[in-house]
Amino acid sequence: MMVDAKIPEGPLEKKWSKYKAAAKLINPANRKKLKVIVVGTGLAGSSAAASLAELGYHVSSFCFQDSARRAHSVAAQGGVNAAKNYQNDGDSVYRMFYDTIKGGDFRSREANVYRLAECSLNLIDQAVAQGVPFAREYGGYLSNRSFGGVQVSRTFYARGQSGQQLLLGAYQALMRQVSLGKVNLYARHEMLDLVLIDGKAKGIIVRNLDDGKIERFAADAVVMATGGFGKIYYLSTLAMGCNASAIWRAHKRGAFMACPSWIQFHPTCLSQAGDYQSKLTLMSESLRNDGRIWVPKLNNESRAANDIPESERDYYLERKYPSFGNLAPRDISSRAAKERIDAGLGVGVLKNAVYLDFSKAIKEQGKHKIEEKYGNLFSMYKKITDDDAYQEPMRISPAAHFSMGGLWVDYELMTTIPGLFAIGEANFADHGANRLGANSLLQASVDGYFIIPYTIANYLSGELKNKKADISNSEFALIETEVSDRLKTLINIRGNKSSDYFHKKLGKLLYHQCGLSRSAKGLMEAIEEIKQYTEEFYQDLRVSGSVNEINAELEKAARVADYLEMANLMCYDALSREESCGAHFREEYQTSEGEALRNDEKFCYVSAWEWSKVNAKPILHKEPLVFEFMKPSVRSYR
């Protein structure tokens, strides 16, 4: 089956305005009669919930954290892109569109990406109006910096806490709507399933994490803004609670999942120091503006970094990609690091890192300038490693970071289930096979503030006359029972291993077989191993406590159960794509120079997967990617 993205006809730069002009509207009196559920309160969820409430819809907003302000958008450091061209350096909406399509290795939709670039202009205005304290020049104008994969400065930032400040802007907008009684906010409520009535998304089943009670919520449409699932690798830059369960449950109810194996490994993270480690902290990519990446030229180098002379250092990014150097895109930088580390040239005790060196920048600009730009990152590095990066280079390595894949959505951000929308990192849409730095805050915000308010009206206008969903409907009872049974099953196993044990084991397997590089052989092995892990999980898991109480272990176990199923899909996704593109690097498909070898003839499509059954091969549907305005080219950063 072919899936239809419903992209509007016409010239690229007119598509979104044409869509908006033709989309159905709902008058203010009628909006009050419509309920919308928004799951997740990160940048996408908060901005959507606030914007929809401002329009007059009845919004219910859910998050598993104890406050909406804590969602993981808060951790984004570097900034947000916008084609304002304040720097007069040749930027434009088209240039940003071009960079993003190319950065995504020609595996995203032209129409979506153009719209993203177009709406970026409004986002900066909106954030400033909310009081987001972006960096300013001395004259009072907004300041910009540059990020990987581009040659202009279009990134707006608030020191190394850009995500926090943008999220607080959206959170405050959401709190304003809560105070006006337009949003009912349910913190510490985790979505555990989706309810469909007559084939349409009409509600969710959630667990109140503070008392364990299972609750039902009905609405006229459901918006999933549940973020990414890079935590499937256990070690990642994500928060401990980030998970795939909400989108996975939607997938099992019929929403297609697109390109789930496209996971970005961020090149600048702190390397693993021991088995006990629970996360790999990200150091903003902005560091690569001034830091130089290198490894020793010799194997078994034992000297300290500062004792290795210039002539014995390999600045491999500058060597291999002279026109982009240390600002080569993330997929390329991460893979290059892995290649050096695998060749035995890694640094640090576990030989699992590369150096990120600021000595040249400090010499040229002075320590105070570097401190002003990256002070909080250097102090974070010191806190975690106990080393001073002003004195010696940082040790960094790639870590699982961003899910380009996610729920398949059409141009309206609606999944294959009518009435179920997915926004922000939870969907697959704009980033193709590799996301450019500072485009994730952008996509989350644009989806929430500027797209969903238009597209959801186009859907909801058709729901006005239909019968309202009610939580007394038998579908709600049925799915609530399924959810309760699932949780009881996990508690009743009473085995000998914690959910963390299984999570770490699965993460390790995926890192090696479905991580920075993949092969058919490795993926097939992984699929078999996941079957064994699943079997072991359901025989030997131990969850303490009961369902009807606060129980962090139960939350973890339910997420790992879903990860095990998701991992199977990721491996099939990676296996079926016999080419290398962006973050997806198949060892069998590379150039003689070790670069990704894309196959536009056979694989210029989005893989949209339909659920079949546990541990079985999922069903593949294809959305052909048509390039009308840009010609796919070899993505060279040399």
Next chain:
Amino acid sequence: MMKINLKVWRQKNAMSKGKLVDYELKNIDPHMSFLEMMDTLNESLILRGETPIEFDHDCREGICGSCGMMINGQAHGPVAGLTVCQLHMREFKDEATIYIEPFRAKAFPIKRDLRIDRSAFDRIVQSGGFISVSTGQAVEANTLLITHETAESAFDSAACIGCGACVATCKNSSAALFTSAKIAHLVKLPQGKKEATKRVLNMVRQMDIEGFGHCSNTEACEVKCPQNISILNIARMNWEFNKTGGVLR
């Protein structure tokens, strides 16, 4: 490798009585984070069939504001300027005894063990911690000129992560630092000045309603704030409050 003796506050729910329980941990790597040490303890409790310790945590990089506990009587532990997720075991001596308790305040009821209810902070923000601008109303960003110094100063106030260490540290359990940081962030910016009067009156009133105590200028909050939020924010709040004469004109 280190040996550590823990005395951890265990409490089933807000109603029940809590107590300190002893745990002994061997083979603790000094490079572990404090929460990874807690993970290790929990892992062993699960395998022994005991109930693991509930504590708030999420991002583990010091920015989400979820984690927070009193460690040897200090919010977020002995090191200044960081959250407990960034604290490492190397800060403790081998064979040390460490007391771990929840953040305590009347306005922060205990849910279980070290987990607390900080929803009072959300309600303070709801009472006025925002600029009333709806999506679509914004003017072109560079028409609002804000000097570098003003933007940086607003950022310093806005950097608060809402963890509650200020409240836990204050002998009066005052939320003055949290509340004033938001008031100051917004009032320093031109776009935030329009609602300044209403904002400060409503937020201060909400702070009282929630049961937080008053600020008596001990400055302890600033010392334990992981984001080094300055008490000058409190002075700014008081100034803004006094300007209103206490009533909405």
